[in-house]
Amino acid sequence: MTAFEDLMEFQHTTEALSLVAERLGWDQETVMPRGATEQRSEEMAAMEGVLHARRTDPRLADWLDGAEAPDAAGVRAIALIRHALLRNAAVPATLAEEIARTTSLAQGIWAEARATNDVAHFLPTLKRVVALRREEGEAMAAAGVGGGDTYDALIDGYEPGASAASLAAMFGAMRPRLVALREAVLGAPTPKALSRSFDADGQLALARRAATAFGYDWTRGRLDLAVHPFSSGGVNDSRITTRVVETEPFNCLYSTIHEVGHSSYELAIDAAHHFTPLGHGVSMGVHESQSRIYENQLGRSRAFTGWLFTQMQTQFGDIGLADADAFYAAVNAVRPGYIRTEADELQYNLHVMLRFDLERAMIAGTLAVEDLEEAWNARFLADFGFAVDKPAHGVLQDVHWSVGAIGYFATYSLGNVYAGCLNQAMRQALPDLDASLAEGSARPATAWLRENVQRHGSLLPPTEIIARACGHAPSEAPLLDYLEGKFRGLYAL
Amino acid sequence: MTAFEDLMEFQHTTEALSLVAERLGWDQETVMPRGATEQRSEEMAAMEGVLHARRTDPRLADWLDGAEAPDAAGVRAIALIRHALLRNAAVPATLAEEIARTTSLAQGIWAEARATNDVAHFLPTLKRVVALRREEGEAMAAAGVGGGDTYDALIDGYEPGASAASLAAMFGAMRPRLVALREAVLGAPTPKALSRSFDADGQLALARRAATAFGYDWTRGRLDLAVHPFSSGGVNDSRITTRVVETEPFNCLYSTIHEVGHSSYELAIDAAHHFTPLGHGVSMGVHESQSRIYENQLGRSRAFTGWLFTQMQTQFGDIGLADADAFYAAVNAVRPGYIRTEADELQYNLHVMLRFDLERAMIAGTLAVEDLEEAWNARFLADFGFAVDKPAHGVLQDVHWSVGAIGYFATYSLGNVYAGCLNQAMRQALPDLDASLAEGSARPATAWLRENVQRHGSLLPPTEIIARACGHAPSEAPLLDYLEGKFRGLYAL
Numbered sequence: 001m002t003a004f005e006d007l008m009e010f011q012h013t014t015e016a017l018s019l020v021a022e023r024l025g026w027d028q029e030t031v032m033p034r035g036a037t038e039q040r041s042e043e044m045a046a047m048e049g050v051l052h053a054r055r056t057d058p059r060l061a062d063w064l065d066g067a068e069a070p071d072a073a074g075v076r077a078i079a080l081i082r083h084a085l086l087r088n089a090a091v092p093a094t095l096a097e098e099i100a101r102t103t104s105l106a107q108g109i110w111a112e113a114r115a116t117n118d119v120a121h122f123l124p125t126l127k128r129v130v131a132l133r134r135e136e137g138e139a140m141a142a143a144g145v146g147g148g149d150t151y152d153a154l155i156d157g158y159e160p161g162a163s164a165a166s167l168a169a170m171f172g173a174m175r176p177r178l179v180a181l182r183e184a185v186l187g188a189p190t191p192k193a194l195s196r197s198f199d200a201d202g203q204l205a206l207a208r209r210a211a212t213a214f215g216y217d218w219t220r221g222r223l224d225l226a227v228h229p230f231s232s233g234g235v236n237d238s239r240i241t242t243r244v245v246e247t248e249p250f251n252c253l254y255s256t257i258h259e260v261g262h263s264s265y266e267l268a269i270d271a272a273h274h275f276t277p278l279g280h281g282v283s284m285g286v287h288e289s290q291s292r293i294y295e296n297q298l299g300r301s302r303a304f305t306g307w308l309f310t311q312m313q314t315q316f317g318d319i320g321l322a323d324a325d326a327f328y329a330a331v332n333a334v335r336p337g338y339i340r341t342e343a344d345e346l347q348y349n350l351h352v353m354l355r356f357d358l359e360r361a362m363i364a365g366t367l368a369v370e371d372l373e374e375a376w377n378a379r380f381l382a383d384f385g386f387a388v389d390k391p392a393h394g395v396l397q398d399v400h401w402s403v404g405a406i407g408y409f410a411t412y413s414l415g416n417v418y419a420g421c422l423n424q425a426m427r428q429a430l431p432d433l434d435a436s437l438a439e440g441s442a443r444p445a446t447a448w449l450r451e452n453v454q455r456h457g458s459l460l461p462p463t464e465i466i467a468r469a470c471g472h473a474p475s476e477a478p479l480l481d482y483l484e485g486k487f488r489g490l491y492a493l
Numbered sequence: 494m495t496a497f498e499d500l501m502e503f504q505h506t507t508e509a510l511s512l513v514a515e516r517l518g519w520d521q522e523t524v525m526p527r528g529a530t531e532q533r534s535e536e537m538a539a540m541e542g543v544l545h546a547r548r549t550d551p552r553l554a555d556w557l558d559g560a561e562a563p564d565a566a567g568v569r570a571i572a573l574i575r576h577a578l579l580r581n582a583a584v585p586a587t588l589a590e591e592i593a594r595t596t597s598l599a600q601g602i603w604a605e606a607r608a609t610n611d612v613a614h615f616l617p618t619l620k621r622v623v624a625l626r627r628e629e630g631e632a633m634a635a636a637g638v639g640g641g642d643t644y645d646a647l648i649d650g651y652e653p654g655a656s657a658a659s660l661a662a663m664f665g666a667m668r669p670r671l672v673a674l675r676e677a678v679l680g681a682p683t684p685k686a687l688s689r690s691f692d693a694d695g696q697l698a699l700a701r702r703a704a705t706a707f708g709y710d711w712t713r714g715r716l717d718l719a720v721h722p723f724s725s726g727g728v729n730d731s732r733i734t735t736r737v738v739e740t741e742p743f744n745c746l747y748s749t750i751h752e753v754g755h756s757s758y759e760l761a762i763d764a765a766h767h768f769t770p771l772g773h774g775v776s777m778g779v780h781e782s783q784s785r786i787y788e789n790q791l792g793r794s795r796a797f798t799g800w801l802f803t804q805m806q807t808q809f810g811d812i813g814l815a816d817a818d819a820f821y822a823a824v825n826a827v828r829p830g831y832i833r834t835e836a837d838e839l840q841y842n843l844h845v846m847l848r849f850d851l852e853r854a855m856i857a858g859t860l861a862v863e864d865l866e867e868a869w870n871a872r873f874l875a876d877f878g879f880a881v882d883k884p885a886h887g888v889l890q891d892v893h894w895s896v897g898a899i900g901y902f903a904t905y906s907l908g909n910v911y912a913g914c915l916n917q918a919m920r921q922a923l924p925d926l927d928a929s930l931a932e933g934s935a936r937p938a939t940a941w942l943r944e945n946v947q948r949h950g951s952l953l954p955p956t957e958i959i960a961r962a963c964g965h966a967p968s969e970a971p972l973l974d975y976l977e978g979k980f981r982g983l984y985a986l
Contacts, residue, residue: 016539019532020517027516031524035713036730039512042768046509050543220528237529275535 003066004074010063011081012275014054019233021047026232026239030224041104048100055088073278076459080277087157090143091136099132103404110402117391119373126401127369130362133406137363151363154407158284159414161461164360167410170417170476171353177480181487182346186336188491191329195320198249202315206249207242207256209311213304214294215446216240216260220267228399229255231262231291235274238263249312250331254295261294262287264446268454282458284408286465288415289422290449296345296416297423297482298445302328303437311440332490336386338393346487347384349416354379355398355409363406418466420479422453425470496559497567503556504574505768507547512726514540519725519732523717534597541593548581566771569952573770580650583636584629592625596897603895610884612866619894620862623855626899630856644856647900651777652907654954657853660903663910663969664846670973674980675839679829681984684822688813691742695808699742700735700749702804706797707787708939709733709753713760721892722748724755724784728767731756742805743824747788754787755780757939761947775951777901779958781908782915783942789838789909790916790975791938795821796930804933825983829879831886839980840877842909847872848891848902856899911959913972915946918963 001009024047028040064082069075106125113122137150146152152163208223226241233239240259244252265281273279281287298304302324309327312319321327334344340351358375361367367375376395377388388394400408426448427433436444452469459465466474487493494502517540521533557575562568599618606615630643639645645656701716719734726732733752737745758774766772774780791797795817802820805812814820827837833844851868854860860868869888870881881887893901919941920926929937945962952958959967980986 012535013539013542016536017543020513020536020540023517023520023536024513027520031715033711033713033715033730033732035710036728039729039767042505043509043513043516046506047513049506050510217528218526220526222524222526235529236532237526239526274532 002068003063004068004070004078007060007063007067007081008074008077008276010054010057010059011077011277014051015275015277015279017047017051017054019235019237021051022233023237026241029226029228029230030241045100045104052088052093052096055084056093060085073272073276073459077277080458083160084277086143087140087145087153090140090145092139095132095136095139099136099404102128102132103402106402106404107399110396110399114392114396117396119391119395122396122402123369123372126372129401129404130369130406133404134363134365137407151360151407154363155410156407158405158408159411159462160283161463162283162285162410162414167356167414171349171356171410171413174349174413174417174476174480175353177484178346178349181484182334182350184493185334185346185487185491188493190335191333191490192321192326193330193333194247194249197246198316198319200244200246203244203246203249203252204242206311206315207252209440210253210257210299210308211240211260213307213440214257214260214264214298214442216264217267221263223256229259231259231266233263234266234269234280236267238266249316253308254299257299258291258295261291264294264450265290265454268450269457270455270459273457273459278456278458280457282456282460282465283462284411285414285418286453286462288412289418289466290415290454292415293419293422293426293445293449294442297419298437298442300331300345301434301437303434304440304442305331306438307440329490332486334487334491336384338380338388339397345416346483349413350383352409352413354383355400356413359401359406359409417476417479418462418474420476420482421466421470421472421474422449423482424478425452495561496556497561497563497571500553500556500560500574501567501570501769503547503550503552504570504770507544508768508770508772510540510544510547512728512730514544515726516730519734522719522721522723523734538593545581545586545589548577549586553578566765566769566952570770573951576653577770579636580633580638580646583633583638585632588625588629588632592622592629592897595621595625596895599895599897600892603889603892607885607889610889612884612888615889615895616862616865619865622894622897623862623899626897627856627858630900644853644900647856648903649900651898651901652904652955653776654956655776655778655903655907660849660907664842664849664903664906667842667906667910667969667973668846670977671839671842674977675827675843677986678827678839678980678984681986683828684826684983685814685819686823686826687740687742690739691809691812693737693739696737696739696742696745697735699804699808700745702933703746703750703792703801704733704753706800706933707750707753707757707791707935709757710760714756716749722752724752724759726756727759727762727773729760731759742809746801747792750792751784751788754784757787757943758783758947761943762950763948763952766950766952771949771951773950775949775953775958776955777904778907778911779946779955781905782911782959783908783947785908786912786915786919786938786942787935790912791930791935793824793838794927794930796927797933797935798824799931800933822983825979827980827984829877831873831881832890838909839976842906843876845902845906847876848893849906852894852899852902910969910972911955911967913969913975914959914963914965914967915942916975917971918945 021044024044032040060081064078067078069078106129109125110122113119133154134150137153140146140153141148141150146156147163155162155164211223220236220238222239224239224241225243227243229242231238231240240256240263242252242256242259265287269279305328306324309324321330332344334346337343340348343351358367358372362369362372373391373395380388380394426445430444430448433444453465456465463474514537517537525533553574557571560571562571599622602618603615606612626647627643630646633639633646634641634643639649640656648655648657704716713729713731715732717734718736720736722735724731724733733749733756735745735749735752758780762772798821799817802817814823825837827839830836833841836844851860851865855862855865866884866888873881873887919938923937923941926937946958949958956967
């Protein structure tokens with residue numbers, strides 16, 4: 001066997017083991033008996049140990065040195081393995097273990113702190129997490145990751161090619177138009193909301209119909225309940241989860257459609273890429289572009305909500321909204337709120353910007369972790385015009401920092417921006433899409449996204465995939481145009 | 494760290510990874526999307542590769558050489574790891590891989606053959622499996638496993654300490670009394686059977702109540718549906734499965750109670766043994782003794798079925814049986830039948846004897862695989878008095894041989910024999926047990942079994958665990974006494 005074949009065979013097994021670890025995570029969040037929590041952390045640690053050993057295996061460097069790729073996919077696979085090795089080898093094993101141990105405990109401490117609104121309970125842990133991740137970022141930056149910048153090296157783990165500078169520029173271009181739009185919308189009358197309760201079985205039945213409408217492949221996935229909705233797995237087994245709040249059926253419905261976007265991406269990747277480094281979504285931003293375009297540009301469109309309105313009535317009888325226009329307005333209502341995950345399309349990115357700036361300052365050391373809550377509250381008041389009432393609605397609302405996910409938040413907005421670009425191109429390519437959506441089928445959109453984005457997996461870098469699909473470099477303009485058009489129409493501005 | 498500590502730490506991770514592989518198997522049989530079958534075999538192969546490498550890791554021999562155990566459990570752990578290494582190191586990696594590959598494909602071929610009653614379709618595969626397993630047994634025997642005997646080396650993989658000779662002696666003592674009892678019972682009038690249908694939800698609700706009655710810990714387990722019921726996992730996560738046939742509610746119910754026995758054993762093992770070689774059931778025979786005593790000596794007792802009768806009526810209304818005595822007779826009805834898994838307590842061991850003799854002859858080479866069907870049919874006619882009507886009811890009915898499980902069948906009967914011994918001792922220790930069973934609680938029995946058998950895990954060899962629990966060496970006599978007493982009573986012989 002050639003060095004390239006050795007490398008790819010080794011990688012094949014690593015990819016399979018990585019899928020096993022992911023399946024274990026799914027099990028934990030959906031079906032695992034609660035008494036198994038401690039045991040599961042032992043099992044996950046054992047799997048992480050195996051994976052870490054493989055990702056830093058000394059033979060990788062030799063194979064990489066000798067590997068000659070037979071084609072473009074092979075060249076890209078080598079580059080991705082080389083880059084991953086650069087990242088992994090830069091981090092001392094003791095540091096990697098310390099991060100794993102600290103973040104695994106930190107999530108529980110964060111959950112306790114959030115439940116009791118006790119920031120002080122979480123602070124020492126968060127301080128440790130930030131210090132460890134900074135140390136990791138520095139080690140990777142010293143090896144050349146992220147162009148030698150610490151925070152950029154952390155971003156690179158989620159969005160290869162992105163940087164604090166590029167993201168800050170993007171946010172800078174977005175903020176004025178979003179702020180102006182938000183002000184105008186909140187000055188207009190609020191649309192009527194749902195006010196009754198919707199039984200869980202009915203919500204789940206509707207969620208399944210919606211997933212089917214988006215072409216979710218039930219032979220290669222399934223839908224379960226989880227506290228926090230997520231999608232999990234790849235190749236031919238990518239499962240989705242949702243949650244049910246009886247008074248908020250849009251939560252269950254749009255969580256499902258969002259996760260269908262993520263899973264559809266994984267399930268659409270060319271089989272030739274399976275069990276290679278090309279066999280999964282290329283970045284968090286591109287992944288999020290798929291979940292967001294399914295959820296928002298398609299799922300919250302006037303056309304699709306028209307179909308959904310009749311489905312809701314069929315499932316639940318009178319839902320208290322007069323017609324499809326009122327339903328469309330309710331689905332897209334913009335209201336003041338504390339919580340990022342519950343934010344509408346318009347305000348969502350403002351929540352992200354706040355986190356991006358604060359975490360960047362923490363990693364740079366210009367914001368002490370002790371001062372984080374104060375900084376959060378001041379910034380929230382400035383950005384949203386009202387004060388945070390309790391930490392669970394403020395600095396403690398997100399799990400990310402506790403698990404060490406620093407450098408991650410901005411990918412949500414990047415996903416929105418990419419979704420904006422893709423939506424513009426897709427609408428040009430599919431002028432009759434709304435007619436299909438109005439009949440409850442997003443399949444033409446799914447087919448377009450599969451062909452232009454999803455099937456490639458990680459064959460091309462994130463911005464190149466988007467650029468090829470859209471015919472121009474990614475830009476925030478299409479998203480902002482779309483949001484302004486949509487919300488000015490909805491609110492008659 | 495000492496060599497012993499190194500060894501136990503290494504083993505800890507191996508045990509955790511082994512639990513991961515088992516959880517993956519559970520997933521496959523219960524919740525996995527059907528499109529993921531091929532992918533799962535890649536994932537399982539990757540896990541098996543990791544586990545095989547650890548089980549034959551060159552460092553094991555060094556650690557074993559230097560290890561000094563601090564206590565009796567440590568001595569036993571070293572002995573078990575040493576024995577496993579002896580077995581694993583004896584088998585060339587190429588042979589182990591060939592067996593894994595062949596048996597993984599063989600199961601599908603067997604299923605096809607059974608569905609079409611086409612023995613010829615399965616024969617070449619079975620021939621290959623038998624040859625490979627014989628080769629494996631020879632390799633292990635050459636290293637001293639099974640006292641140097643090929644078939645005993647295979648038995649050793651399921652029931653350490655047992656041999657073809659000891660099992661043949663056991664069967665020899667059982668056969669005449671079972672045959673005589675069977676003849677007498679089948680000459681008596683057949684009790685009335687259930688004749689209506691029972692809805693799936695009701696059956697599952699009842700199965701859950703029965704599992705609770707046996708003290709199943711729902712915080713460390715769960716119940717799901719599977720084609721073939723099984724239990725899976727250990728430490729603090731041992732799950733059970735059952736199936737539902739609407740016209741046969743006893744199938745769902747007693748499958749559940751049977752699997753509760755297996756899972757309860759795993760869940761009752763002392764925490765000190767977790768993630769060590771002592772942390773799981775010591776042998777298939779002892780495991781089966783727990784599932785059988787739960788299912789039969791307890792679950793099919795007059796006392797417990799009295800409670801169950803009222804539960805059935807509460808759940809389903811009139812079930813067509815006049816009273817608890819009629820129900821007890823229906824639960825324990827003895828009827829001619831082809832299928833081992835559907836056999837009653839009395840006839841079950843006769844099905845096992847047939848398989849034990851045939852597989853022993855195949856491994857010895859005195860029965861050619863080509864002649865297996867003819868030998869099966871002749872033996873079945875001789876033992877049961879009527880002819881096999883089709884291969885799915887005969888030689889193709891069990892999955893075991895296709896997956897390479899040769900040397901396994903006898904452990905079912907060994908489990909019955911051990912259950913007979915344990916039941917005798919337990920009844921002496923708990924004279925009021927029936928009163929508790931009549932009220933729907935098997936918890937005193939569960940507590941006695943936990944204390945005397947289950948908590949030890951693999952701390953002691955199989956026969957020693959049974960002997961200590963019963964106060965005498967295992968013998969088939971208590972089982973036969975129990976069966977004669979029970980069925981002579983039931984059939985008024």
